[in-house]
Amino acid sequence: MRRTASPLLKTKLFVPESKSRLVQREHLVNSISEGFRQGKRLVAVVAPAGYGKSTLLAQWAHHAGMPSAWLSVDARDNDPARFWRYFAASIASALPEQHRRQLETNCQWEAGVSIYTFLDALISGLPEETDQKHAFALLLDDLHEITERSILDGLSYLFDYIPDSMHVILSSRSELMIPGIKRLANGEAMVVGLSQLQFTASETESLFHLVNGELQLEWTSSQLDELQQKTEGWITGLQLHLLSLSRRTSNENLMSPLSGGETFISDYLFQEVLHSLPDGLHDFLLRTSVLSRIDASACNALTGRRDGRQQLNELQRLNLFLIPLDGTRTWFRYHHLFAQFLQGQLRRRNEEEYAAMHRAAGLYFSKNGLMEDAIDHLFEANENALAIQALEQHLPLALRQGDLSTLMNWYRKIPDTYSMTLELSLLHSFLLVLAGDLERSERVLERLEEEIDGLSPSNHQDQLRSSLLFVRSNLVFLNGDFSGWLAFSEKIRNHLAPDNPVFYQFDYNRQEPYVRRTSLGMKGMLSEETEKVGKLFIGVLEGHGWKSSLLNLYVKQCLAEGYYEWNRLADSRELLMQLRNSDRLQGTPGLLIPVLLTEARLHAAEGKSALAYHTLDEAAEAAAACIHDGRRWDHYVRAVRSNLYLRDGRLGEAKKELAPLHSGSGSKPVYRRETEFLALVRLLWRQRKEAEALPMLELLKLQAEREQQIASLVEIICLQALLEAQRGQRLLSLRLIEEALVLGKNNGYRRTFMDEGTDMRRLLKTYLADRYNMRASSDSDQGISQQEALLEYVEKLIHDFSDTPDIPALQNLSVPDLLEPLSxxxxxxxxxxxxxxxxxxxxxxxxxxxxxxxxxxxxxxxxxxxxxxxxxxxxxxxxxxxxxxxxxx
Missing domain, CATH: 1.10.10.10 (Winged helix-like DNA-binding domain superfamily/Winged helix DNA-binding domain)
Structure with missing residues (x-):
């Protein structure tokens, strides 16, 4: 039966069993626990292979008395999207339900968002309490596998800001490459090194007694001391040496092989152990050694036999370096040193057999939907055609998950001598654009354009030009080369054909409430040029029968949201009606929810509150119907509904609407939930709780600046200005509103200001009067033209309010017959x-x-x-x- 591939391999998150036939290293377990009790929050276990690092971490986890999250790191985790996806899933597994839900809500990796924004969200979802009830540990095994600089920088940032409730233990074969771990310098970290991990004489004796039931050898204390000294406490060496004695009949020359480096000794001793095994088991080990994860079915696929389960049981009985990866003992892996040795033996025996095993593994994993494993094995077998076939099959999922580094790494494995199809090369160029490598993507596209132009006119050529237009369209949204895009689109607009769905059905939005917040929407940047490109692009697509392509629909939604912001409500409504009639809308929540939220805001802007609330009810139903991430979409709907309640003066209903979002005034704002927190800020504003709202806005502003999110910045700064005005900070309020106005003017913003109602109109009038007074009293002509342009923009904004339904103001009453204003x-x-x-x-x-x-x-x-x-x-x-x-x- 074909298994459904999961985005997460649960075996990577499984805490290994603490087997009874292991020496219990209580002094090290207690030392780590004591370190945590003394305020240490980071423990690094650093030693070469074979010194029991993973075993120590597992023993500590089973005796820690607190929830433990585990992550087995491997080389494939050098993809940031993959690493942080597993990292967050591991932590979530150890948290109480409430914190797990908050972390899962806050912490969604998305390509294009800075790692620090992601980590801020992750940290905000962790328990802050220091009591034992909420303490947990994160264990990162084999962290030396990570070499990607951005991941190491992210870990450094995380370790500097983890709360007291979180303890971290990591293992590494080499010195930590994580920059700036301040905790190592300020006494909040400890290192368990080689000297501490080496077996003592008493531990060597304990190991001997554990295995001597099978060996039946009599050793003297002096011989055990000599064994311990010659191996220098190297645990794997000790285990191997004892196993190698299983077929000896005397104690003579027991120490003879224990000379030379660890690699020499391990190879010698592994060879000794391997030769003592039956031929069938020997062959089984060699053939299955290429597998990074092993189960009985995979073993059968590689050996051509049906006794995979029995052989794995025998390896466990012999204690032959087989490590369980789940609680049911279905999946295993070989000890890394043992696997390396076995693979070397297999290659020396027959290089073709080594490749054949990887090919068999690739085909097995491909058949069972485990495409990442399949692609890696097929490339290792030099089966490039099969690997690329699997890559093309897996590519849509990998793109959805944001695994760009993994995809790029697979492309690098394609030999230069292998002639990639133009379609595959175009996919490569698309990845380069998504990864932000704009210069290289431009070079690749120029080369591909020449090759495509050189083809004979045909439907195939038109399809390739369509793909090329798609990739160039994505590139222009990042590099701003609109004139180049217009020239290219004009040249080929009559030579286009329906294209690969990987391109034109690519889902651009999986998390944002508005498409203009995405890279496709240029993070809120608006200009006449972007409008022109968008309209031309729609015309090209619809002129060639691609009216229902997701790319076309998303560009329309970007324009609809832009028109709303420009207060061109009729233009916005026209595009929204077109989107509403699309068959693709219902199956794409990243498009459907933004359409409905924009429509609801448009109704409210026109004073049609009943229609606005009805549209939000429809959006809530759509969110509830989402199989994945329905709760996130529902939170966006609630946030917008709360804003509308406040505009209608329905304060109590707004408060009730936000209650299920768990974003109380004590919560730390995170970028991913910005829409929810801005709704909360507006509620606090109406409740005159400026002291609670302003710190939230300051954090949100820093995050928006880091993400270069223009739409967010204008809205946040407007709210800062309004709150400062409400608490009487006139000069600060005017400075802030000017900051928002400069950004707004550069992009033609209107509704962000107008939707804040009467209070914003009053503030804009105050700003206008103040700046006219300043200009009148100033003798300097410097910057007069820029200032006049800004004041003209403000005058137009104030004029726009005359056509907007009145929104209640919140200024303190100042009525002549009152003794003093009301608070x-x-x-x-x-x-x-x-x-x-x-x-x-x-x-x-x-x-x-x-x-x-x-x-x-x-x-x-x-x-x-x-x-x-x-x-x-x-x-x-x-x-x-x-x-x-x-x-x-």
């Missing part, structure tokens, strides 16, 4: 009075005690010049308070 809490209290709330209900709604409510009411009555609740209501009947309710359930 934020007093305004909210007055709103409760109008709703007829009792003191108890007010206390619940505002999070205060009933005694505090009575004090606030007394001060409110004093300011209003009244003495009763009824008089207060009569006095304030005509005051423009925000509507809605914040009554708690």
């Amino acid at each position: 934020g809490k007093e305004l909210l209290l007055l709103e409760q009075l109008r709703l007829g709330a009792t003191n108890k209900q007010m206390a619940a709604a505002l999070g205060l005690s009933e005694g505090t409510i009575r004090v606030y009411l007394s001060r409110l009555y004093e300011k209003l010049g009244v003495s009763t609740r009824t008089q207060a209501l009569v006095k304030t009947q005509s005051l423009p308070l925000p509507g809605g309710s914040i009554l708690s359930d």
Whole structure:
């Protein structure tokens, strides 16, 4: 039966069993635990192969008394997307349910997002408590396999900021290549090195007694001391030497092979052990040694026999360096040193047989849907045609997972002498674009363009030109060479044909609430040139029958969102209606949800609240129907609904809408959940909790700057300005709104300002008056033209508000007949009075005690010049308070 390939191999996350026939290294286990008790949070176990590093980590995990996350690192993990995917999955396995959900929500790797943004999200999902109940350990085995600099930099960043609840133990054969591990310098880390890992004389004796039940040899204490000294405590050497004695009949010359380097000794002793085995088992080991993961079926595929399970059971009985990779003893691997030795023996026996075993392994894994293993084995067997066939089959999944480094590494394995098809070369160029290698991708595309132009006119040539146009279109969104794209598209627009679905059906958005936040949407950059390219691109695609291609639909959505931002609502609506009629919409949540959210905001902008809420109900149903990531899409819908509730003055409903998002004011904002946290900021703004909202915005702003996310920056800075204005920081507020206006003007932004309502209009008028006054009092002409252009932009923005349904303001009331302005809490209290709330209900709604409510009411009555609740209501009947309710359930 064909197995379904999983994005995660569970065997990489399995804590190896602590076998009974192992020497228990209690002093080292206790030493590591004591280090953690003394405040150490990072333990590095560093020694050459064969000194029991993995065994020590496993023994500690089984005796630690805290949840342990395990990750077995291998060379394939040098792909950042793959490494961090497994890294996050490993940590999630050790967390309590609440933290696991938060980490899974926050922490989704996406190509194009900086590793530090990803790690900030990961760290924010970890428990901060230091009590034992929430403590956990992460064990990274064989970390020396990682050489990719970006991963090492990411680990360095992580180790500098991990919370007290997280302990890290890692093993490595060589000195750590992780830059800047500050903890090693400031006393928060410890190293367990070679001298500590070497077996002591007593441990050598313990090992001898464990295996002597089968050997039945009599050794003196002096012989054991000599054995320990000659092996210098090298654990694998000791095990091998004892195993090699299993067929000897005397104790003579027991130490003779123990001279020379470790490699020489291990090869000699492995040879001794191997020759003592039956021929059938000997041959089984050699043939299956090429497998990095072993199960009975894979063994049968390579040996041509049916006794794989029995042979694996026999290897376990003999304790022959077979390591279980799961709890059911289905999957195994050989000890790395043993596997290297066996593969060397196989190649010396027959190089063709070595290649044949890799070929058989590749075909077996391919048949069972384990394509990563299949591709690696087929390349190792020099079966390039089969490897490329498997690569083409696996490529769509690898692209969805963002495994760009892995894909590029496979391309590097294709020999220069192998003639790749033009289709495969175009895929290569597409990968280069996605990986950000723009110069190289341009060179490859120029070469391919020449080759394609040199072909005889045919449908095949037109298909290749279509693919070329697709790749160049992606390139232009990164390098900004619009004029070059226009010239190229004009040259070939009459020579295009339906294309490979890998290209034109590529799903550009799997995580963002709006397509303009993606690289395709240029992260919020808007200009007349981008509009021109987008419209021409749509025209080219639809003119050749590609109206339903995902690329065409995503470009349309980018334009629709851009038109909304430019306040060209009719143009936005026209594109949204076209998208709504597409058959592809329902099966693509990364397109469907942004379409519905944009449509809902458009309805709200036109004052059609009922239609806006109806559209959001439709979006919520679509999110619920998503097989994958439905909760994330639902959170985006809730965030937008909360914003609309606040614009309609329905404060209580907005608060209730955000409750399931678990993004309370104490949560640390993360880039991946920016939309949710900005909704929370708006709620806090309406509740006049500026002190809670502003730190969130500062963190979100830093993340948006790091990601060069223009759309986010303008929105965040606008909210900063509004909150500072609300708390009376006039100069700071004006400086911030100018920062947002400069960014907004450069991209023609309108709705980001207008959607904030009356408070934004008031702030813009204040800014305009202030800058005109400054200009009038200034003698300098420097920068006058730029300042005039900015002020003209502000005047147009203010004018745009006249066509927008009014949104309630939140400024403090300043009415002539009041003794002094009402504070934020007093305004909210007055709103409760109008709703007829009792003191108890007010206390619940505002999070205060009933005694505090009575004090606030007394001060409110004093300011209003009244003495009763009824008089207060009569006095304030005509005051423009925000509507809605914040009554708690």
